[in-house]
Amino acid sequence: MVDVDFCIVGAGFAGLTAALRLKQAGSSVAVLEARDRVGGRTFTEVRDDGTWVDRGGAWVGPGQDRIYALMHEFDAQSYKQYAGGDAMMIVDGKQYRYKGAAPRNLNPFATVNLGTAMLELAKMCRAVPLEAPWDAKKADKWDSITVAQWLDHHVPSLAARELLETAIGGTYTSDTSEISLLFALHQMASGGGPEFVFGIEGGSQDSRIHGGMGAVYGPMAAQIGDSLYASQPVRRIDQDDTGVTVRADGMTVRARRAVVAVPIAIASQIAYEPMLSVDRSLLHQRMPSGAVWKINIVYDEPFWRAEGLSGQSAAPGTPAPVTIDACTDTGTPGVLCVIVEGPTARALCDLDAAQRRADILDSLAARFGAKATSPVDFIEQNWTVERYSGGGMISHAPPGVLTEFGPALREPCGRIHWAGSESSAVMCGWVDGAVRSGERAAAEVMASERVAVA
Structure with missing residues (x-):
């Protein structure tokens, strides 16, 4: 059995960031990764000619300060x-x-309809509290309908509708009939609005990293070193009054606390004893990729x-x-x-x-x-x-999920804490959001232990 201060489940950007910050603070960690590689939903492949290809997340943009901070830390340009x-x-x-x-010579009706829809989306985004979207004044209304239903009422132009379906549905890798309007508004608001989400210059696809995302996650993993264990899918987490026991296929880790930093659909495949809170358990069933x-x-x-x-x-x-x-x-x-x-x-x-x-x-x-x-x-x-990974690059919430179970996204369950891009109030769904969530989770577990000692 490996005995450490903290155990991190998952070596994507969220888990690697949590582990890195904990090690830098002087704590011992064990990072258990199910795959035979690190990076999670980012995956850089270097070809024989030296060309790198990002097979997963690839872009960084303005306002994504935490991934840029990591890039600076590891001299990635x-x-x-x-x-x-x-x-x-x-x-x-x-x-x-x-x-x-958008094309200026698109038919005038489509152009106007597209423009007004984008303005309305931006306006609604500004009314969503980032830390608690379920507290928005119109949260119940927005969470009771899908993005498709909103488009039905606000985008009569078929051409404009088709473009927005592609842009919004594509962002969440699902049909717009599956996605809560409140969830879409929160995710867009977390990045500054729809123009950032769909934009290139000055938007979420503004820049790429020299060497790909691996130029950041590779050095992070190297710094974590022997504390990182690949090909170790976690099957069960037991917690008691003094700590957690994390059981993977080939090893067992005893720690004071655990940070689960995997997609929500994958977190649901782990057995927890005792059972998680009701809201967290039900959340696991309701946010697919x-x-x-x-x-x-x-x-x-x-x-x-x-x-x-x-x-x-x-x-x-x-x-x-x-x-x-x-x-x-x-x-x-x-x-x-x-x-x-x-x-x-x-x-x-x-x-x-x-x-x-x-x-x-x-x-x-x-x-x-x-x-x-x-x-x-x-x-x-x-x-x-x-x-x-469990599917697409971000888990999404169907209608009714955020207003009922949203607070469980970040709320610890005893000694189990949660990280992952979907849990970030800022840049939710981007690599930067994953980094932010890892830093938050690291701060949480350290603060919890200081309180326990006091």
């Missing part, structure tokens, strides 16, 4: 997401090239740039609904990232690899030309079936 040239959008069978947030593929397609060069395109495109209803330039800071080789979410992602799961590749490349060729069909590498990451 950022570079701007490529946004030169025109973006592309295919709506109602028509192809638009444009600069800015969605479906998402992230496919990095590598070309000899970023040919779209030479043709005046940014690589950013949106084509709702196709096998490649969203694309973005994913090149390194050198720009060579060319990397185009295809992001497929929600029902379309589930449909891709039913295809064999050859058909899936063919459908996606055909979809790209319709946008970018024949060169799109001749990649040198095709790197698929299906987060939908990742055993220890």
